[in-house]
Structures are given as structure tokens and as C-alpha cells.
Amino acid sequence: MRNGLSLKWVISGSFLCLIAVVLVIYSKLLPEFTVRGLFYTASAMMEEEAQYFLRHYKQDPTTPTPHNYFYTSVIGKEALPQDVRELLTTSPSLSFGAVNIFGDLYSDDDDEPFQIILEQPLGDGKILYMYDIDHDKEAGGEVETPLSDAYFDQVIESVKFISLAVFVPALIIIALLVWWLVRPLGRLVQWSGTLKDPEALTGTRPGFSFKEFNMLADALAKSVEQVQAASEREGRLLRYTSHELRTPLAVLKATIELLALQSGGALPPSLQRIERSVMNMQLIAETLLWMSRERPEPLPEEDVDLSELVGDLIEKHRYLIGNRDIELSIDIHDGPCRLPPTACRIVIGNFLRNALQYAEEGTVEIRFKYPRLMIANHIRETGPQQESDDFGYGLGLQLMRELCAKLGWQIEVIREQQRFTVILDFTSGRGGESAS
Known part of the structure; x- marks a missing residue:
């Protein structure tokens, strides 16, 4: 309907x-x-x-x-x-x-x-x-004029008949004209609803009686064809990129593990950075591959301990703090939450990495009480024309928005004078249901 x-x-x-x-x-x-x-x-x-x-x-x-x-x-x-x-x-x-x-x-x-x-x-x-x-005030009242009154009544009846004789045919003509104009438009609307099927684009387009409707149908079919082609190119690019990245990433990961075994389990700082980058790239590749599917399969959900997850992500990204005087203020509600762990690690890790990498000296706040996770960091004072991409929330934020949209999560970004806050809401977070 x-x-x-x-x-x-x-x-x-x-x-x-x-x-x-x-x-x-x-x-x-x-x-x-x-x-x-x-x-x-x-x-x-x-x-x-x-x-x-x-x-x-x-x-x-x-x-x-x-x-x-x-x-x-x-x-x-x-x-x-x-x-x-x-x-x-x-x-x-x-x-x-x-x-x-x-x-x-x-x-x-x-x-x-x-x-x-x-x-x-x-x-x-x-x-x-x-x-x-x-x-009227005289004796006997006003003189009656029955013949003239009868003639006047006859004229009035004739006027009424003529009015109906004009109104009814005009109404019928207008109704027919509207039907004649709207009927092909309704067919055009019905046909446009079938354009999501690729066979409808390659098939014979029905005629719509009017040249303007046919031109509109041609333009609509061409636009839908271009959008479908762009969507297919984008999907192929994501799939090809993800598949092509997985092989060298697997080789790098295996090489790092081999080097770790040879060195007794402890890697030098340079190889540790490579290991962290490989892990991040692997997570991004898996995310792109999952997002490129037309109907992505529901991600499996488990009882996730956000306190443990965030603590692990902080340890993996603590190297980003370097020599800066940054203090972490963590307040995470205990208790497991039913969420897809891989998606949580990707999204929260992305936000945490950007917060630690682009934070000025001060406090990075991490607060979680189901269903809202808040990460806030101080940033340097910038002019009004400077883009927020300078703080690492450009392509990464857009990618996380698309991922969260498929998962049914909500992202809110608040950029104040010297403070950048990202709020992740898991309220409708049922990955499989939202993604389908």
C-alpha cells in the first residue's frame, strides 16, 4: 500500500x-x-x-x-x-x-x-x-401579476436548466480529461517501481501516450541504470579491495608471528608497530567485505564485557600517547552486554585510536553505561574554516557511520571549542536484524 x-x-x-x-x-x-x-x-x-x-x-x-x-x-x-x-x-x-x-x-x-x-x-x-x-400598506395589498410571475418563473427554470446543462457536461469532460492525463502517469509510476529489477531496464519500455511522459521514462530509466552501475562498481571495488588485501595481510601476519618465534616472543618496537597496523588493516578489510554484501549476514552476538574490551584496546593503542601528558578517565559500567564482539572492537577501536592520536594534553574521557558509550578528548583551538578531518574523524568516521547504519547503531559527534566528543548508542543494536 x-x-x-x-x-x-x-x-x-x-x-x-x-x-x-x-x-x-x-x-x-x-x-x-x-x-x-x-x-x-x-x-x-x-x-x-x-x-x-x-x-x-x-x-x-x-x-x-x-x-x-x-x-x-x-x-x-x-x-x-x-x-x-x-x-x-x-x-x-x-x-x-x-x-x-x-x-x-x-x-x-x-x-x-x-x-x-x-x-x-x-x-x-x-x-x-x-x-x-x-x-403593501393599501387596502387589498399589492396587485398580483400572475401572468408576468409565471413568465418570470419560466425564465428562472430555463436558467437553472441551462446551468445544469453546462455544469454536468463540463464536469464529465473534466473527469475524462483528468482520467486521460493521469492514467498514463499512473502507469509510469507503476513501471518505475519495477526498475529495481535489472530485467526491466533491458526489456521493452511501454508507451505512455504523451511525448513528455516517454521522455521522463527514458530519463528515469537512464538515471536508474547509472545508479545501478555505480552501485555495482562500488560493490566490486569493495570486494576486490578486501579480497586483494587479505592475502598480503595474511602473509605479513604470518611473517610477524614467525619473527616473534625466532626472537623468543618479544618483538622490537618497529615490528610491534607493523603488527598493530596489520591487525587494524585486517579488521578494516573484514569490515569492508561484510559491508559490500547486498544482504550481509547477521553478525553473531555474544556477551561482551565492555570494560575488558576497552581496557584491551587502550593497551593496544597506548603507544599513540607517546610523550604527551594525557590522562585517561575511565568509567565503564560492569556487566556483559549482548553485542557482536568483532563490530564492537572495530568501531570502538576506531574512535579510541582517533581520540588518543589527536588529543591535546589533558584528559581523555571514556564513559559507558548501557546503551551509550562516550569518548571525549581535548583538541587544539582551530579556526572556523578548519575541517574536522584534521582530528582523524574524516574517512574513518564516514566508514564507521556506514557500519553502524547496517548494525542499527547511532553515532553522535559533538565538536565544541576545544573538545571533541563521540557518542555511540547501542539502543537498537541488533546487528542481524538491522542489517537485514
Whole structure:
């Protein structure tokens, strides 16, 4: 089972969300512009009627003011009804064209209707006030218009049908388009999962309908092929190096043992250094050989006494201290731990060797309480640009990181101003389980 969202559903959901947003915006804007359209009609009718009245008023001031079912008009503010005069003392809710609109335009309360008022100067200092009439308060209420209402309902139904007729086919087309685009992409993803098999690279690559997908498949296959080739070269190099080193190391080890027998068991200091180097190289060669395996076999675990192991490693590497004034501070928890002894000797020996070789005069601390081993040493003060490889933790640390990663151990390196600390955590240390 793959985790995460499917691209098909992401694209489909995005399109659907886009359509939903468009429909929401459309549904919000449609009433707004419908109301504005009605206001435009009212404004145009009242303005045209006012201009027509003004034309005749200039010829005959006794011309009757306009009056019909929808609106009426008077000359002078004093002739207005009391409620209309009070509205003129307030600010209009909306000024639209030639009219001012007072009241809540979008209120559902019929007791708070809005009022449309037009003011037309007549040129003689008088003003024509034209306002709409509210017939709901009259006896019998507003006149019904069943034929017009039926026509309007029919138009609304037609608009709904047209909207569905556009929306449903568009949704089907988008779904088909998404399926048409995502289907080859899904095949590409499925095919890319088979590239770990070398036969999939040499076999015939399936077509993916689109030129861009085919180009992406070619680039992906080429990249995987290059990575596999590099991995094979690296594995061969490790295997060849390890195998080729084991023979001269075995010869050197046998020669040193023979010289030790001839000298009565005690080797001169120069041969002792050679013996220690041969032992270290042999451990590194075995480590590289084990790490080069694609699925390394679990390392055998035994009850390891870390106190005894560290003490033995200190004696073997004490020569690295030389004439420096270095004090060893050792605090190791007694008791056996279930660990692979060879791997412990390689990793701990590497860290201890670097600590003793690159430590400044002072104290080298070695602390262990299962599952954490800490080795810390003082270093010389360096500039910020100096690499930590100067202290022996370059290639050796990288090699130990890879080894511990296969064993499931954790390494933490803390570099402070004049102190270098390495912490080895055996918490998940089950070599066989982690390596597999």
C-alpha cells in the first residue's frame, strides 16, 4: 500500500474545488447584479419621466406632476409625506444613476422596505421629488401579476436548466480529461517501481501516450541504470579491495608471528608497530567485505564485557600517547552486554585510536553505561574554516557511520571549542536484524 494522496484524486479534487468556487461566486454575484439591474430600470424610468415633465414644465408651470402605479411625484419638500421627508435627512444606502436609495436593500423583513427617491431641479428654484409607492400598506395589498410571475418563473427554470446543462457536461469532460492525463502517469509510476529489477531496464519500455511522459521514462530509466552501475562498481571495488588485501595481510601476519618465534616472543618496537597496523588493516578489510554484501549476514552476538574490551584496546593503542601528558578517565559500567564482539572492537577501536592520536594534553574521557558509550578528548583551538578531518574523524568516521547504519547503531559527534566528543548508542543494536 502506498502512503499519501493519489495524483488523480488531487487533480480531480482541484478541478471540482475550482468549479465549486466559481459556482459560489456566481451564486453570490447573481442576486447582486440582478438587484442592480432592477435599480437601473427604475432609475432610467424615473429619470426619463422627470426629464419629460421638466420639458413641459418650462412651457407650462401648471403641468401636473407625474404619477402612476409604481411612483408618484410632488414639487417641494413640504409636499412630501412625513416618512419620506425623514428619509431625506439621512444618508442614502446607495446612489444609483439619478436616484438615491434609502433603507436595507437585502433585508428579509417586509416591515423595513427600501425607498427610491429622485430629485430633479426645475430651474426656478423648485425641486421635483419623485418616489416609489408602497402598495403593501393599501387596502387589498399589492396587485398580483400572475401572468408576468409565471413568465418570470419560466425564465428562472430555463436558467437553472441551462446551468445544469453546462455544469454536468463540463464536469464529465473534466473527469475524462483528468482520467486521460493521469492514467498514463499512473502507469509510469507503476513501471518505475519495477526498475529495481535489472530485467526491466533491458526489456521493452511501454508507451505512455504523451511525448513528455516517454521522455521522463527514458530519463528515469537512464538515471536508474547509472545508479545501478555505480552501485555495482562500488560493490566490486569493495570486494576486490578486501579480497586483494587479505592475502598480503595474511602473509605479513604470518611473517610477524614467525619473527616473534625466532626472537623468543618479544618483538622490537618497529615490528610491534607493523603488527598493530596489520591487525587494524585486517579488521578494516573484514569490515569492508561484510559491508559490500547486498544482504550481509547477521553478525553473531555474544556477551561482551565492555570494560575488558576497552581496557584491551587502550593497551593496544597506548603507544599513540607517546610523550604527551594525557590522562585517561575511565568509567565503564560492569556487566556483559549482548553485542557482536568483532563490530564492537572495530568501531570502538576506531574512535579510541582517533581520540588518543589527536588529543591535546589533558584528559581523555571514556564513559559507558548501557546503551551509550562516550569518548571525549581535548583538541587544539582551530579556526572556523578548519575541517574536522584534521582530528582523524574524516574517512574513518564516514566508514564507521556506514557500519553502524547496517548494525542499527547511532553515532553522535559533538565538536565544541576545544573538545571533541563521540557518542555511540547501542539502543537498537541488533546487528542481524538491522542489517537485514
